[in-house]
Amino acid sequence: MTAASKQHASTKESNYLTAGYGVRSWLLTVDHKRIALLYLISLTTFFSVGGLFAVLIRLELLTPQGDLFQSETYNKLFTMHGIFMVFFFLVPSIPAVLGNFFLPLMIGARDVAFPKLNLLSWYVYAAGGLVTLFAMFAGGVDTGWTFYAPYSSTYANSHVILAALGIFITGFSSILTGVNFIATTHRMRAPGLTWMRLPLFVWANYATSLIMVLGTPVIAVTILLVAIERLLHVGIFDPALGGDPILFQHLFWFYSHPAVYIMILPGMGVMSEIVACFTRKRIFGYKIVAMSSLAIAILGFLVWGHHMFVSGQSMYAGFVFSLLSMLVAVPSAIKVFNWTATMYRGSITFATPMLYALGFIGLFTIGGLTGIFLAAMALDIHVHDTYFVVAHFHYVMVGGMVMAYLGGLHFYWPKMFGRMYHEGLAKVAAVMIFIGFNLTFFPQFLLGYLGMPRRYHVYDEDFQVLNVLSTAGASVLGLGFALPICYLIFSLKFGKKVGDNPWDAAGLEWTISSPPYEHNFHEIPEVTEEAYDYGKREAARV
Amino acid sequence: MFEDFTLFPEAASTVAGGIDRLYFFLIGMTTFAVAGILSALILFSIRYRRRPDRAAQQIDGSVPLEIIWSAIPLALWVFIFGWSAKLYLEIHTTPSEGMTYFVTGKQWMWKIQHPTGQREINTMHVPRGEVVILKLVSEDVIHDFFVPAFRIKQDVLPGTQYTTIWFEATKVGTYDLFCAEYCGTKHSEMIGSVVVMDPADYQAWLDGQPAGQDPVDAGRVLFENLRCVTCHDAGSGQRGPDLSGRFGRPTSLSDGRTVLFDESYVRESILEPKRRLSAGYQPLMPTYTGQVTDTQINQLIAYVKSLANSDVAPKGGDADGGNGQ
Amino acid sequence: MSDATHTGPLAHHFETLEQQNETSAIGMWAFLVQEVMFFGGMFACYIVYRHMYPTAFLEGSAHLDPLLGGINTAVLLGSSLTMALAVRAAQLGKRGQTALLIGATVVLGLVFFGVKYFEYAEKWHHGLVPGLHWAPTGNPDPHLHIFFALYFIMTGMHALHMVIGFVLMAFVGVRALRGRYSPENYIGVEVLGLYWHFVDLVWIFLFPLLYLLSAHLGGGAH
Structure with missing residues (x-):
């Protein structure tokens, strides 16, 4: 690596991919771009594992009887699906892959603030993943990803401690990434790049990092307490020993609700980049969109109790949490309106990333508004812990976050690898995912109001028609997800080579070569413009 | 299907x-x-799609629109x-008047006790047009009592406290009862049904059941057998508070707080007597955890409740026994 | 490590030493915020259970020796002083003095551990370790174990942070001896100081919450 980096100044062709070869040059790299790719590979693996579990869950639910798996197995399937998707895919996905790769490029830095810490984050993440995989192969865990006490701490007969340990370890990866991004955003910006000139993707990742740093340690200590309770029976959460299981829920949701914003905020950042580029416009209401990210990060910490309206928590606490939950929906709504308004009088093209962006706006709107159903206490009594909730958070997580992640990946792919994927196939995949997604999850809203509880292995026959629809949709969705994995890998070798700026996009990341040099910038650029300066480009085009 | x-x-x-x-x-x-x-x-996608002769119009935003x-x-x-x-x-x-059922959740069944003492498992018969109040408690993990047709749901917690939920059924029929809080292996089989009957039919159904022991009577017997009576009676010099006329009213505690003397408080006082002590008494009462079943606790509660409006001292075999010292 | 653009203490991705120092400081502050939240979770448990079982907490606190806790508080405050002096020494470019003061901090930390070991051993002897050796004598409050569970979890986590501090001090101390710090570049010592003061601060909260409850509320029941 050292030899390669010395040569990079002289030969312009050398980039971060060719700066070193061999396993060592990857596993010991401190280059944020290579670390991003390490994350990309491991995240895709965990996503596939989680996806496989989803397929098995949907197959079981094709019929009301529990004919494919035993109850024990089914419970482990949905638990492992939740754990892998939440902790090992959704939480790290955009920050660790696109954030790691593009945050330094967007602010004109040669790397993140603490490159070695960054590599450590990946190792910690991978170690946590391996421990959790081991827990899975050792027999799995059946508590649901929420680990509610006292089931998790006293009654479950599965590998709770191992799985908890895996999540605990991975939490440090989140924390370290958050610390790194905060320091990077504060101190590594290029001259002239003021806060109000930052791309919205940077704002979104900054807000996300704040939540990671403030929230993750709380889940860490909670999970630690569950493990201690399970090992030693000290009475922290076990009511038989005087413990309070509701306290567990408070601590758990204090992290796990903000974690929803860890998952969606970076996706919103990607959205802003894509919408600006493909409408050829500055984002409508830039400052409001930037500030709404911070507002979500802060308000997001004040609403956790809306997960507990039927738990026995005080009614007055419920009122406060319900009202605050209505407030936190406002900044999200503002973002949706601003993206839509950005299209007004734009010059819109419909490349693959833009298709994902349009899908995101539609699905996230549904996901967000069904959140209002759940924040309304009286209605939540009925739909709490039913498939309505499952549908709601999949609309936000998959319809929002995964659509944004895929959109971002398609947007930045040519920059990351210097090659273009097959656009036709990519559009087919985007449409398949959109249709498959809706077919999978829309029926679940109806199932939820009908009263089908979540985490049910066998169910009432009245619910079968909608479950069959949902499983049919899942098969389309599954194929839709498999397609990009194929054509993206194919493009690495056979894709058409592209120039430095195939989308003619604004932003420092597009001013350097594709793929970027090892240290990004030969000279640190001086920034003199606002973000999304598409006016000049448009004037030149027409 | x-x-x-x-x-x-x-x-x-x-x-x-x-x-x-x-x-x-x-x-x-x-x-x-x-x-x-x-x-x-x-x-916008149609109207503002890219045209070679038209540039995107840069708009910074609009404060009125944002507002x-x-x-x-x-x-x-x-x-x-x-x-x-x-x-x-x-x-x-919760309405102040109604038929109080005790519901105990355990992995993976619902145990129901009628106000008149009849017991059922996973099926619950109720009369139409009556307020039914449920006192819910779990023997192990957290469960959740969910009847979609009634649009009600309440977590059922293990420990000393009851959670409460109520409904008034309006239509005769049989409705699904689900456990809605994941509770382990057979969570999805922890289901049952609520059978709503005309009041007359309900009465007939009750009469057809094996005569359940009247909870108040059973509670009175327990009250004596467990020697509760030695401390909690109206005699002089008692070590525990006299329980008549207390139920449903606020009672002051030794640490200055006040608590409603209700089902949860009686249950807690049996299981964890030292936790919230009545004002003016020493923490002498031992815990009865492990010595009484949930059913027996329900019976004791029914008995203590029956004392709510009586000015008569609880009928103990030896009314003065045990508190002579 | 690749170092394409600079040599010396300045890492390749920074433009100036000042930028590098500021970045390290802000990184440590962000990390300490996360530490606050980590201990915050445990303090939240403490508040809830103390409210639920006030008598158990009074009784538990009476089992702890405020004198030993007080000595440990003084020892830790002393170690914060030596740490602060170490930062000062590094700032003045006195490498030997820096290393020596860091060493003194470690020694004071070990004194703290000595006292703590004595206290833990005594709790074990009296059967006051929930989950492992729980056999309190007399007529203990039924929820006494919750107080001691929190006592061991909170002081144990605090001790773990001290151990991590020792490892960091060994690392920074050796670097100081080798002259890796200078008046322009002593940020390593400074962020270590920030960390150590934080660990100290946690104890400042733990001491009254655990040791002084009975002395304060129980009218000197000890």
């Missing part, structure tokens, strides 16, 4: 209608908003909050 197909659950309790109205209002709001956003997306589209959703959602909070208050406030 199509014969039972439906998109909307049956509504069979007094609160169901109110919740359904809120639901439909929210569906209306969502449909309107999604239709609006989608029309704008489609319209409008923040204020309108905010106002709407605060309105929804108010509506749902009012409804929640209605659902959450």
Whole structure:
């Protein structure tokens, strides 16, 4: 690596991919771009594992009887699906892959603030993943990803401690990434790049990092307490020993609700980049969109109790949490309106990333508004812990976050690898995912109001028609997800080579070569413009 | 699979209608908003697709617009909050009069005890048009009592406290009862049904059951056998408070706080007597954890409750026994 | 490590030493915020259970020796002083003095551990370790174990942070001896100081909450 980096100044062709070869040059790299790719590979693996579990869950639910798996197995399937998707895919996905790769490029830095810490984050993440995989192969865990006490701490007969340990370890990866991004955003910006000139993707990742740093340690200590309770029976959460299981829920949701914003905020950042580029416009209401990210990060910490309206928590606490939950929906709504308004009088093209962006706006709107159903206490009594909730958070997580992640990946792919994927196939995949997604999850809203509880292995026959629809949709969705994995890998070798700026996009990341040099910038650029300066480009085009 | 197909659950309790109205209002709001956003997306996509001769017009934003589209959703959602909070208050406030059933959840069944002492498992018979109050408690993990047709749901917690929920069924029929909080291997089989009957039919059904022991009588016997009576009676120099006339009223505690003397407080005092001590007494009472079953606790509660309006001292075999010292 | 653009203490991705120092400081502050939240979770448990079982907490606190806790408080405050002096020494470029003061901090930390070991051993002897050796004598409050569970979890986590501090001090101390710090570049010592003061601060909260409850509320029941 050292030899390669010395040569990079002289030969312009050398980039971060060719700066070193061999396993060592990857596993010991401190280059944020290579670390991003390490994350990309491991995240895709965990996503596939989680996806496989989803397929098995949907197959079981094709019929009301529990004919494919035993109850024990089914419970482990949905638990492992939740754990892998939440902790090992959704939480790290955009920050660790696109954030790691593009945050330094967007602010004109040669790397993140603490490159070695960054590599450590990946190792910690991978170690946590391996421990959790081991827990899975050792027999799995059946508590649901929420680990509610006292089931998790006293009654479950599965590998709770191992799985908890895996999540605990991975939490440090989140924390370290958050610390790194905060320091990077504060101190590594290029001259002239003021806060109000930052791309919205940077704002979104900054807000996300704040939540990671403030929230993750709380889940860490909670999970630690569950493990201690399970090992030693000290009475922290076990009511038989005087413990309070509701306290567990408070601590758990204090992290796990903000974690929803860890998952969606970076996706919103990607959205802003894509919408600006493909409408050829500055984002409508830039400052409001930037500030709404911070507002979500802060308000997001004040609403956790809306997960507990039927738990026995005080009614007055419920009122406060319900009202605050209505407030936190406002900044999200503002973002949706601003993206839509950005299209007004734009010059819109419909490349693959833009298709994902349009899908995101539609699905996230549904996901967000069904959140209002759940924040309304009286209605939540009925739909709490039913498939309505499952549908709601999949609309936000998959319809929002995964659509944004895929959109971002398609947007930045040519920059990351210097090659273009097959656009036709990519559009087919985007449409398949959109249709498959809706077919999978829309029926679940109806199932939820009908009263089908979540985490049910066998169910009432009245619910079968909608479950069959949902499983049919899942098969389309599954194929839709498999397609990009194929054509993206194919493009690495056979894709058409592209120039430095195939989308003619604004932003420092597009001013350097594709793929970027090892240290990004030969000279640190001086920034003199606002973000999304598409006016000049448009004037030149027409 | 199509014969039972439906998109909307049956509504069979007094609160169901109110919740359904809120639901439909929210569906209306969502449909309107999604239709609006989608029309704008489609319209802009067509109208402003790229043309060689037209440049995108750079617009920084608009403060009035931002205010409008923040204020309108905010106002709407605060309105929804108010509506749902009012409804929640209605659902959450338990009527003072009603038939009290005790429901115990355990992996993976529901045990139900009628006000008159009859017991059932996983099936619960109730009369139509009567307020039914459920005192819920779990023997192991957290469960959740969910009857979709009544639109009610309440977590069932292990420990010393009951959670409470109530309903008044409006339609005769048999309705699903689900456990809605994941509780382990056979969570999805922890189901049952609520059978709503005409009051007369309900009475007939009750009469047809093996005569359940009257909970008050059973509680009185327990009260003596467990020697509760030695401390808790109206005699002089007692070590524990006299329990007559206390139930349903606030009672002051030794640490200066006040607590409602209700089912939960009686249950807690049997299981963890030192936790909230009545004012003026020493922490002498031992715990009865492990010595009494949930059924027996329910009977003791029924007995203590029966003393609520009596001025008579509890009928103990030896009314003066044990507190001579 | 690749170092394409600079040599010396300045890492390749920074433009100036000042930028590098500021970045390290802000990184440590962000990390300490996360530490606050980590201990915050445990303090939240403490508040809830103390409210639920006030008598158990009074009784538990009476089992702890405020004198030993007080000595440990003084020892830790002393170690914060030596740490602060170490930062000062590094700032003045006195490498030997820096290393020596860091060493003194470690020694004071070990004294703290000595006292703590004595206290833990005594709790074990009296059967006051929930989950492992729980056999309190007399007529203990039924929820006494919750107080001691929190006592061991909170002081144990605090001790773990001290151990991590020792490892960091060994690392920074050796670097100081080798002259890796200078008046322009002593940020390593400074962020270590920030960390150590934080660990100290946690104890400042733990001491009254655990040791002084009975002396304060129980009218000197000890």
